[in-house]
Amino acid sequence: MEPFTHNEILQQILKLSKESGRVENFSQTFSELEDDDKRVSFALDLLLEYKLCSLELSNPDDRYKKSASECVNLRISGNNAFRQKDDIKALLFYTQSIAKSPHPCANVGIENYQLVKDLENFNNDVNTELALALANRSAVLFSLGKYDHCMKDINLVLEMNYPSTLLYKLHERKGKCLLFQGELKVAACSFKNALDCLALATSLSDQKKQLLEEEMTILMGQSLEAVPEKTSEHLVESQNEASILPKISFGPNETIPCASDSIDIHSSKDMGRCVVATRDINIGDVLAVEEPFASVLLPQFYYTHCYNCYLRCCTLLPCHYCSMVMYCSESCRKASWEKNHCVDCTLLPYLHKQDSNTIEMLAVRIIIMASRDYKSPAEFYRQVKSWKAGDSARESTFDENGQYISQDYKNIYNIVTNTEKRSVADLFKRAVTAARILQCFENKSNFFTSFSSNELLPSDFKLFIGGLLLRHLQNLPCNAHEVSEALRCESDGDVLKCVEIGAAAYATMSLVNHSCEPNVVRHSYRDTVVLRAIRLIKKGEQVLDNYGYHYALHEKEERQSHLKDQYYFICDCEACHDDWPTYFNLNSDKPTYKCQICGFSLPAQLVGEDVICEHCKCSNNIKEILTLLNESSKDYDQHLISVLSGSHDNAVVQQMIEHLEKLDQYIKRPWQEYNNCQEAIKQCYMKLGNYYESKLGV
Ligand SMILES: [Zn+2]
Ligand SMILES: [Zn+2]
Ligand SMILES: [Zn+2]
Ligand SMILES: [Zn+2]
Structure with a gap:
């Protein structure tokens, strides 16, 4: 078998260059290349020299x-x-x-x-x-x-x-x-x-x-x-009509139309960009409803979900030309064809045979979508070349109208790549992959011939596309988000299961930083993401999402090493800083109360009605606080059971939120009841998005 997957090709290149004693020379030359176009060009030359350009598929395909x-x-x-x-x-x-x-x-x-x-x-x-x-x-x-x-x-x-x-x-x-x-x-x-x-x-x-x-x-x-x-x-x-998107709390933001007026993008030279609350935010507030610039369905769902709109569907219709992807309706089939499938219909078999992963598939989709946003290839080329890469200053974040738009390719292009933090080996591997995908674009699709304009393609247009592919192979691993779906299946224990069905690139979501104790939660409505507050967020605080490593589920060491390897930073959130225990080791018998004046912990021994804070010396009426919390807890247990058993009642959700807000206000985290209540609320929200109930799992 000739090498065909990205990894096989890479191994072959390494083997051949080792045999000819050129590894060090290559490594030196490659590390001195100053941009992605040149890196892809270097990889293409090697593929050519080592005769690794064949894209012919054998019969099984x-x-x-x-x-x-x-x-x-x-x-x-x-x-x-x-x-x-x-x-x-x-x-x-x-x-x-x-x-x-x-x-x-x-x-x-x-x-x-x-x-x-x-x-x-x-x-x-x-x-x-x-x-x-x-x-x-x-x-x-x-x-x-x-x-x-x-x-x-x-x-x-x-x-x-x-x-x-x-x-x-x-x-x-x-x-x-x-x-x-x-x-x-x-x-x-x-x-x-x-x-x-x-x-x-x-x-x-x-x-x-x-x-x-x-x-x-x-x-x-x-x-x-x-x-x-x-x-x-x-x-x-029963299936939720996931097309009903929630309203954005406080109304939409004038400069970031997909986001709430309660948040803004801040940027600084050393910290990069982040999302910050511009007023106090309550639990459950909808902070953003964002459509992706591009998204892809994972291949294992090609025969159960619509390739275009992500609907789980048992009456799928085929693509007219390939047997790979299917649609929920004629209108999705048409929309998909016009948007991207007229290019990727012939590409998909090769990309899959190359063993392209989700990030690579998403990079391909982004390039197809981006190339269609400009009136000609030359215009596309000119525009992109005029952007200063990785510049996080406010004026380069917002467009000429002062806005940050989800559908503007510039905002996906500008997401951080971490190029300078990558090893030569890492970058070389990605360059070879980009070169291989570029070969597919050139030989197995109409991508380069489909531009309607008669204008000549810029001479290095192909390398330019290769460079963009390589750029996204670097910036997507840290910035792509999953498209998910929740399933409750009677034949499968009747528990709510969350499944990843796709991946997407969101301009605004990608600016939200990580915390091991996030204050927001994301849910998918088809491939649109809805961001809600899941803790009280004070004016001036950062909006913080979770990148897959939550303190309740992962030990600090594990979180820190993964975040460093994958995202190139050392987390210093409160949970990391104070080394909070994971969920099952959380305190659940005796809470620590917060001083209502300064927020510091009150002494563990509570004597009398008034407790003096050791930090600010102010007096807290602890009897009043305890009465209030007791009152709030009364219905909470009942609500929790009803939510976990799958019922959904807006009034109950509202009461759960009020209870969580009280816990937030009076009790120091971590506190197990807080996590339970928060999880229950998240479950309720999950059911408003991509959510399916069934007896048999179809
Ligand atoms: Zn559809
Ligand atoms: Zn097709
Ligand atoms: Zn952390
Ligand atoms: Zn105090």
């Missing part, structure tokens, strides 16, 4: 192509699973079969790499394969009780080239769906259609036909008389 025969085989596997009553497996097989189905109705006008040519070879009958797979999937969806989804598939099939001998089945199934949903009149119509189509079912014996006829006549009669059943009993899955 035909799995990315459409194939009528595989479409049939997968449908047969689906039929077998369905017969064995394994609905979940059958559903997946049918969806894969749908992904494989060649689509003769594809828009032939689209000028894409090799695709038009391939389309000419499509056989007109193949549309039937898609229809058959969709029809069979509708049977599984019916069996799963997903009547809306079932009808969605059936309606598609009815517009296709589906064998007329089988049509009666579809109409009957649709009628039953409608019957269950209480749509009686329409159901009767479907049964009428089913009866009519029975005449076309030439392969059925007369006896069988007669039986079916009787059955459908009964159903039709039922639907005309029946009392509607309660539809909720048949619903297996």
